[in-house]
Amino acid sequence: MKGVAAGPAQSEGEINTSARRRAWAERNLGDASRRALAEDQHHFLRQSVSTPCLSVVTRAEGAYIEDAEGRRYLDFHGNNVHHIGYGHPRLKEAIARQMDELPFAPRRFACAPATALAAKLAEISPGDLSKVLFTTGGSDAIEVALKIARAATGRHKTISFWDSFHGAGFGAASVGGEQLFRSHVIGPLLSGAEHVAPFACYRCPYGYPEKDGQPLLDLCRMTCASFVRYVLEKEGDVAAVIAEPARAVPYIPPPGFWAEVRAACDAHGALLIFDEIPTGLGKTGRMFACDHDGVVPDILVMGKALGGGILPLAAVLARPELDVAGDYAFGHYTHEKNPVSARAGLTTIQIIEEEGLVENAALVGAHALARLEDLKARFPVIGDVRGRGFLIGVELVRERGSKEPANDLAEEVLYRALDRGLSFKTTFGNTLTLTPPLITTRAQMDFAIDVIAASLAEAIDAVGNG
Numbered sequence: 399m400k401g402v403a404a405g406p407a408q409s410e411g412e413i414n415t416s417a418r419r420r421a422w423a424e425r426n427l428g429d430a431s432r433r434a435l436a437e438d439q440h441h442f443l444r445q446s447v448s449t450p451c452l453s454v455v456t457r458a459e460g461a462y463i464e465d466a467e468g469r470r471y472l473d474f475h476g477n478n479v480h481h482i483g484y485g486h487p488r489l490k491e492a493i494a495r496q497m498d499e500l501p502f503a504p505r506r507f508a509c510a511p512a513t514a515l516a517a518k519l520a521e522i523s524p525g526d527l528s529k530v531l532f533t534t535g536g537s538d539a540i541e542v543a544l545k546i547a548r549a550a551t552g553r554h555k556t557i558s559f560w561d562s563f564h565g566a567g568f569g570a571a572s573v574g575g576e577q578l579f580r581s582h583v584i585g586p587l588l589s590g591a592e593h594v595a596p597f598a599c600y601r602c603p604y605g606y607p608e609k610d611g612q613p614l615l616d617l618c619r620m621t622c623a624s625f626v627r628y629v630l631e632k633e634g635d636v637a638a639v640i641a642e643p644a645r646a647v648p649y650i651p652p653p654g655f656w657a658e659v660r661a662a663c664d665a666h667g668a669l670l671i672f673d674e675i676p677t678g679l680g681k682t683g684r685m686f687a688c689d690h691d692g693v694v695p696d697i698l699v700m701g702k703a704l705g706g707g708i709l710p711l712a713a714v715l716a717r718p719e720l721d722v723a724g725d726y727a728f729g730h731y732t733h734e735k736n737p738v739s740a741r742a743g744l745t746t747i748q749i750i751e752e753e754g755l756v757e758n759a760a761l762v763g764a765h766a767l768a769r770l771e772d773l774k775a776r777f778p779v780i781g782d783v784r785g786r787g788f789l790i791g792v793e794l795v796r797e798r799g800s801k802e803p804a805n806d807l808a809e810e811v812l813y814r815a816l817d818r819g820l821s822f823k824t825t826f827g828n829t830l831t832l833t834p835p836l837i838t839t840r841a842q843m844d845f846a847i848d849v850i851a852a853s854l855a856e857a858i859d860a861v862g863n864g
């Protein structure tokens with residue numbers, strides 16, 4: 399049996415076997431935690447960004463998690479499931495009541511919570527997206543979306559972005575663009591999954607310059623969008639373009655990008671699928687990230703926070719005309735119409751709406767970006783600050799001119815921030831990625847930014863511009 403020696407690029411999160419991770423564990427973990435982590439590693443297959451684990455979580459409440467050492471962290475990571483905060487009392491109560499009323503709906507039966515959630519999703523989604531399938535995870539929902547696109551167009555090819563993540567299944571990994579998930583280790587992926595370079599204005603893959611992270615459109619003429627059109631035309635028979643409207647790494651699209659891609663899809667008979675698994679339900683300060691662009695996809699995929707941070711739930715929403723394969727089965731999952739999960743989804747959306755959480759993400763997110771811009775003025779190692787709402791990135795560089803990634807520094811900042819009670823993740827090794835729950839207050843945001851500033855200052859003293 400072969401092992402895999404050389405590691406792939408760490409686009410998804412910090413390396414979970416690094417020397418710094420080990421040193422953090424030495425400093426922070428007592429005997430009981432060490433034993434629990436050893437047991438975890440004994441039972442679970444090792445995998446990047448997961449096992450071996452950092453610490454043992456024992457509580458998750460509101461915006462906070464606590465580990466077995468009693469350390470409390472403001473959780474600006476949360477896998478993007480914790481929009482309404484962990485363990486929202488109203489959600490727990492609704493789930494408990496639903497378990498009493500109707501715990502499961504076997505195949506062949508409709509149930510009221512599932513129908514109500516489908517109707518609610520159609521109500522809050524843009525355009526005429528209204529035909530729904532539920533799955534238990536985002537990756538499966540992506541598979542369903544791909545199948546719908548194939549069935550509706552009679553084509554099988556896709557265009558997606560390098561560096562994107564769409565899930566771990568074979569279809570999702572095929573359209574994904576990360577080495578971590580689509581390596582030679584797992585063998586051949588779906589044929590016809592074409593990739594193009596994504597929008598990434600600070601590090602434009604086409605080599606165009608930017609100013610303060612913004613594209614110089616007179617120069618680049620949005621080559622990233624033109625290239626999607628180019629490949630659609632050359633291939634001629636693409637079923638769908640699939641992408642995150644705002645990339646969770648994060649990157650915000652240049653203005654007009656999606657309108658141009660939408661027009662190109664229409665011109666070439668391809669569908670547009672938006673993966674809003676992390677961004678949907680308010681993360682970016684609008685209900686959906688694509689609402690910022692005023693572009694409606696043919697298929698919208700959401701997940702993560704839909705289950706309220708308690709239950710696993712994802713959904714695919716399609717335009718009614720895409721309901722074309724009634725004699726076949728695309729998403730016939732055991733928990734397809736689970737009333738308890740559906741109740742969780744419905745209640746989560748009600749909480750988001752009634753507590754004004756989307757507006758909170760917009761307001762507090764704008765405040766955060768302004769404060770991070772101030773930090774950028776103080777710290778030359780901050781090359782770029784970008785984001786929308788509560789999808790925020792702080793990219794660290796060795797030097798602003800060269801933009802050489804400061805991976806070592808970013809990792810040092812992460813562990814120092816954990817010491818100070820703030821959890822987040824790094825993407826591409828050098829970008830501090832902050833995805834707070836939508837309930838985060840201005841005071842909590844200020845605390846987090848103060849932690850980042852202090853950790854950055856300390857980390858620079860410790861490792862230089864790394």
Ligand SMILES: Cc1ncc(COP(=O)(O)O)c(C=O)c1O
Pocket residue numbers: 534535536537538540563564565566642646673675676701702712
């Ligand atoms: C953009 C995107 N798509 C798909 C997925 C996969 O979702 P899941 O982990 O629920 O399968 C994720 C999860 O991180 C994601 O961020």
